[in-house]
Amino acid sequence: MKEILQKISKLIDLKSIVTLMITIALVYGFIVGKIKEEQFVTLATMVFMFYFQKKGGSNE
Numbered sequence: 001m002k003e004i005l006q007k008i009s010k011l012i013d014l015k016s017i018v019t020l021m022i023t024i025a026l027v028y029g030f031i032v033g034k035i036k037e038e039q040f041v042t043l044a045t046m047v048f049m050f051y052f053q054k055k056g057g058s059n060e
Contacts, residue, residue, distance in 0.1 A: 019051040 026043055029035035035043070 015051065019047055022047050 023044070026035065026040060026047070030037075030040045
């Protein structure tokens, strides 16, 4: 049980919340036609690269 709570707490950090909010906003903007396809792909790629980059900023 403790292991599950630790995994949940790791998921709910500021970086995850910001990434999720931006992703939802991008998808909404794309669906309603405010964001073009090229812009959506570029912005979504940037958001996911931000989320999945290594912590600490090392180049290894």
